[in-house]
Amino acid sequence: MREINSEQIKEKVKELFLKANYYIGEDVLNSIRKALNVEKSETGRYVLRMILKNYELSANEKLAICQDTGLAVLFIKLGQEVHIKGNWKEAINEGVKEAYIDGYLRKSAVTDPVFDRKNTKTNCPAIIYTDIVPGDRIELLVNPKGFGSENMSALAMMKPADGAEGIVDFIVETVRKAGPNPCPPTIIGVCVGGTADQACVLAKKAAMRKIGEHNPDPRYAKMEKDALERINKLGIGPAGLGGSTTSLWVSIDYVPTHIAGMPVAVNICCHADRHAHGVLYGNKKDKYSIN
Amino acid sequence: MHTAYYMEIKKINTPLTDEVVRNLKAGDGVSITGYIYTGRDAAHRRLIALLEEGKELPIEIKNQIIYYVGPAPAKPGYNCGSAGPTTSHRMDTYTPSLLDLGLKGMIGKGLRSKEVIESMIKNNAVYFAAIGGAAALIAKSIKDSQVVAYEELGPEAIHRYYVEYFPAIVCIDARGNNLYESEPPKYAK
Numbered sequence A: 001m002r003e004i005n006s007e008q009i010k011e012k013v014k015e016l017f018l019k020a021n022y023y024i025g026e027d028v029l030n031s032i033r034k035a036l037n038v039e040k041s042e043t044g045r046y047v048l049r050m051i052l053k054n055y056e057l058s059a060n061e062k063l064a065i066c067q068d069t070g071l072a073v074l075f076i077k078l079g080q081e082v083h084i085k086g087n088w089k090e091a092i093n094e095g096v097k098e099a100y101i102d103g104y105l106r107k108s109a110v111t112d113p114v115f116d117r118k119n120t121k122t123n124c125p126a127i128i129y130t131d132i133v134p135g136d137r138i139e140l141l142v143n144p145k146g147f148g149s150e151n152m153s154a155l156a157m158m159k160p161a162d163g164a165e166g167i168v169d170f171i172v173e174t175v176r177k178a179g180p181n182p183c184p185p186t187i188i189g190v191c192v193g194g195t196a197d198q199a200c201v202l203a204k205k206a207a208m209r210k211i212g213e214h215n216p217d218p219r220y221a222k223m224e225k226d227a228l229e230r231i232n233k234l235g236i237g238p239a240g241l242g243g244s245t246t247s248l249w250v251s252i253d254y255v256p257t258h259i260a261g262m263p264v265a266v267n268i269c270c271h272a273d274r275h276a277h278g279v280l281y282g283n284k285k286d287k288y289s290i291n
Numbered sequence B: 001m002h003t004a005y006y007m008e009i010k011k012i013n014t015p016l017t018d019e020v021v022r023n024l025k026a027g028d029g030v031s032i033t034g035y036i037y038t039g040r041d042a043a044h045r046r047l048i049a050l051l052e053e054g055k056e057l058p059i060e061i062k063n064q065i066i067y068y069v070g071p072a073p074a075k076p077g078y079n080c081g082s083a084g085p086t087t088s089h090r091m092d093t094y095t096p097s098l099l100d101l102g103l104k105g106m107i108g109k110g111l112r113s114k115e116v117i118e119s120m121i122k123n124n125a126v127y128f129a130a131i132g133g134a135a136a137l138i139a140k141s142i143k144d145s146q147v148v149a150y151e152e153l154g155p156e157a158i159h160r161y162y163v164e165y166f167p168a169i170v171c172i173d174a175r176g177n178n179l180y181e182s183e184p185p186k187y188a189k
């Protein structure tokens, strides 16, 4: 049993949201640099250079990469041997609130979505997915998610007979329909299987897989390659102004599903692909646990 | 500073003149200097409500540019927080009335409706695309920011920015040439 207090959780959540909003991942950076060498459109190359320059500026001056600093999404693996002292949910939301206020990030959360739409002024509530796993640590993956790209996400309850080809068609069609709106070049997360809700959650998580890492199952890896190739033949290009770089990567994950169905969820993430990962080991033992 | 990124950048100033607008072609890189106004859905809704009541607008629209943006808060010592464009189509229903009043330019990202494009042709106006997500870079060109109306809307209030070399691309010109339509087919296989 290990004790982790809510203050530590709050601090870690805050740190990770700040990090995610200011610093882009190396994988995205390298992928855009590579795209710059192959992008055929002059306007496209101009856009990619601006994007690279923007990453550099945000990191150097600790500015939000994009003004839409998103809703605060967290994927958490909570070790079953951890005892949390204090209020778990409050701690996470406090961390989000402090990051967004102290870090000069935009607060975009509104209360009731239909009638009031009042800004909560804290960017809370956070959207929290918790998985309880063996062990005595807490792993956090935070994802500030902007809505230009989130709005272009899609779910299809496909027939098993639609097969791999049907899935790839649906992914490509979703990206085509999104056009310039999700700020291409994008990263595409897909989950096949589960229930409608589970597929949607895991599609978002799939979008955070490292660029360059394929699904270990070669059949799914082939679907990823096929989808990416076809997407980059759509011509949408950087910022949707035409070109050969529309997406940087496609990650497809799968989970078991029902005999009668094949849910497919597609989550689109823009080039401002922000996420950060951190681990909490608890009290004094921290130093020793890291090794 | 932006010439390094693009072959040719046209420098333009606000307020826009009809002649400047006429000479802009879809695909031109531009850098904009002068005052521009900000506005998102909430501010547009209020402006249109005033027009419907026959009242005067709180800002002079003629020959101006509206930038669709809801910036991040400014850090101490900064004029403005990160300020990239938001999706323009949410403004589409309100835009033709403003174009009829002499609005000459809009900066945003994403597609516009047929009605907006028709009204742009009729009124000789231009739609610029700013690079979505290049928000910290764009903020560097914003030298001054003042709230001029609807302060209670926070980041959605109408601000007047003074911009210097604001980077954008002519996306739809006053003849209706539209990069979102003309360019992708050239690269599609």
Ligand code: SF4
Binding pocket: A066, A067, A068, A069, A145, A146, A147, A148, A149, A150, A181, A182, A183, A270, A271, A272, B084, B085, B086, B132, B133, B134
């Ligand atoms: S889609 Fe992404 S890059 Fe574009 S404005 Fe939204 S958060 Fe920013």
